[in-house]
Amino acid sequence: MTDGNGFLGGRLLVVAFEGWNDAGEAATGAVRTLKELLDVTQVAEVDPEVYFDYQFNRPTVSTNEDGQRRLEWPGAIMYGPSVPTVAGAPLAEDAQLHVSGSNAGNIYLLLGTEPSRSWKSFASEILDAALAADVTGIVFLGAMLADVPHTRPISIFVSSDNPAVRSELQIERSTYEGPVGILSVLSDLAEQLGIPTVSIWASVPHYVHNAPSPKAMLALIDKLEEIIDVVIPRGTLVTEAAEWQTGIDALAAEDDDMAAYINQLEQARDTVDSPEASGEAIAHEFEKYLRKRGDGRDGRDGRSGGPGGPGGSGGSGGPGTTPDGPRQS
Numbered sequence: 190m191t192d193g194n195g196f197l198g199g200r201l202l203v204v205a206f207e208g209w210n211d212a213g214e215a216a217t218g219a220v221r222t223l224k225e226l227l228d229v230t231q232v233a234e235v236d237p238e239v240y241f242d243y244q245f246n247r248p249t250v251s252t253n254e255d256g257q258r259r260l261e262w263p264g265a266i267m268y269g270p271s272v273p274t275v276a277g278a279p280l281a282e283d284a285q286l287h288v289s290g291s292n293a294g295n296i297y298l299l300l301g302t303e304p305s306r307s308w309k310s311f312a313s314e315i316l317d318a319a320l321a322a323d324v325t326g327i328v329f330l331g332a333m334l335a336d337v338p339h340t341r342p343i344s345i346f347v348s349s350d351n352p353a354v355r356s357e358l359q360i361e362r363s364t365y366e367g368p369v370g371i372l373s374v375l376s377d378l379a380e381q382l383g384i385p386t387v388s389i390w391a392s393v394p395h396y397v398h399n400a401p402s403p404k405a406m407l408a409l410i411d412k413l414e415e416i417i418d419v420v421i422p423r424g425t426l427v428t429e430a431a432e433w434q435t436g437i438d439a440l441a442a443e444d445d446d447m448a449a450y451i452n453q454l455e456q457a458r459d460t461v462d463s464p465e466a467s468g469e470a471i472a473h474e475f476e477k478y479l480r481k482r483g484d485g486r487d488g489r490d491g492r493s494g495g496p497g498g499p500g501g502s503g504g505s506g507g508p509g510t511t512p513d514g515p516r517q518s
Contacts, residue, residue, distance in 0.1 A: 195357045196385055197418045199325030200295045202267070208246075208303035209370040213393040213402025215332035219409040220300050226422060227296055229268040233318035235301070235311065237264040242305035265301025265311075267318050270294045292418040297324055303371045311371070312378045319384065326354075327379050328416055329372045329388040332405050334395035338454035339437045343408035344392040347416075350376065351385040358387065358416070387416060394454075396447065397437055403429040 203223060205216035246263040253259055272294060297319075304311045319327065337344060348363045349355050355362060376386045389412050391405040407423065407430045414421045441448045 196326045196354050196387070197292065197357075197416070200297060200323055201292070201417050202297040202299055202319055202322075202324045202327045203330065203413065203417065204299040204327060204372070204375065205330040206265075206301055206303045206371055210303065210331040210372055212332040212334045212391075212398060213400070213405045215391050215393060215402050215405035215409055216330035217300060218401065218403070218406040219330055219413060220298055222406070222410060222424075222426070223296065223413075223421065224268060224298055224300065227268075227293060227298070228271045229296075229298060230271050231266055232269040232297070232322060233267040233315075235265045235304075235314055237262045240264075240304035240307055240311050241302070245305050246302050263302040265299060265304070265315065267315070267322070268298040268300070269322055270296065296417055296419060297322055308371060308374050312374045315375060316378050316382055316384070319379070320382065324384060327376070327384055327386045328413065329376060329386060330390075330409055330413065331372060331388065332391040332393050332402070332409070334398050335392040336454060337392045337394050338451050338458055339394040339397060339404070339434055340451065340455060341458050343405050345408050345412045346390045346392075347387060347412065349385070349387045350380055351387075354385045354387055360387070363388075389413060389416065394437075396450070400433075403433050406430075 203220055205211065205220040207214075207217050211217050241263045243263075248260050248262045250258055250260055270293075299315065335344075347358070347360045349358070349360055350362055354360070372388065376388065379386050389409060391409050393402050393405045403426055407426050410421050410423070410426070441451055
C-alpha cells in the first residue's frame with residue numbers, strides 16, 4: 190500500500206458506469222449521490238468522439254433551468270475534491286480505526302457510460318488521469334439482475350484481486366472466468382500499475398429491471414460508506430426505497446403469478462441463510478445467464494433479465510465471481 194493507513198487512508202477513486210454494470214441505475218445513482226454531497230470539481234474528461242458509437246449510446250437533449258435546450262453526450266468524467274486534504278489519521282496507532290468522515294477530502298469520482306470501442310486506450314487514459322491525481326486506490330461499483338426477492342435486504346458482495354486489500358478488509362478474491370466489461374479492464378490495468386482495487390456489487394430483483402432501484406442504491410451506499418471512510422447522508426433515499434418496495438408489493442398483489450414467484454424467492458432466501466449472498470450462488474446465477482447468452486438470447490426478456498456482474502477485482506457479487514453484467518436498459 191502507498192501509506193501506513195492502508196487502502197482506507199489514501200486518495201480513493203469511486204467508479205460507476207452506465208450500461209452492463211448498472212442494473213436499476215444503482216451504481217451510477219450512488220456515485221451521483223456522492224457528487225452532489227461532496228465539494229468536487231471536474232478534473233478530467235475523455236473525448237467521446239474517440240470511444241463512443243452514437244447510434245448505440247445516443248446523445249440526449251434536455252432543457253435547463255434557464256429554458257435553454259442543451260445536448261448531453263455519452264462520455265466519462267473524473268471529479269476531484271476542490272480542496273484535497275491529507276489522509277485521515279487513525280484514532281490510535283495500534284487500532285485500525287479512522288475518524289468518521291475524515292477522508293471526505295480524498296474522494297475522487299468517475300462517472301460515465303461504458304465505451305463502445307478502444308477499451309485499452311480508454312482504460313489507459315482513465316488510469317493516466319488517476320495517476321496524475323495521485324489516486325492510491327479504486328472502488329468499482331456495480332449492480333446485477335438476479336433471482337432475489339425485493340422484500341428482503343439487498344445482497345451486497347465485495348471482493349478484490351489485491352492480496353493486501355483482501356487482508357485489510359477481510360474480503361475474498363473472485364474466481365470467475367468468462368466475458369467481462371469495462372470495469373474488469375480498468376481493474377486489471379490499475380493493478381498492473383500498482384493501484385489496488387475493490388469491487389462492490391448489489392443484486393437487483395430481475396423482475397423489476399426496467400425501474401431504478403433506490404433500495405439497491407441505498408445498499409451500495411451503506412457498504413461504500415464503510416470502504417471509503419466517509420459518512421454519506423441518505424437524504425430522501427430511505428423513503429424512496431420504502432416507496433419502491435411498496436409499489437412492487439402493489440403490482441404483485443394484482444398478479445398472482447408474480448406473487449407466487451416472489452413467494453418462492455422469499456422461501457429460498459429464508460430457508461437457507463441468505464443463499465444469494467454466497468459467492469457460489471452468485472457464480473451459478475451468472476453462469477446460467479452466460480449460457481443463455483450463448484444460446485443467442487440477450488438476457489433482456491423477463492426472467493433472463495441479464496445479471497450485471499462485477500468488474501475485474503470485484504466479482505459479480507462477491508467471492509466467487511468477477512463478471513461484468515449485461516447492459517441494463
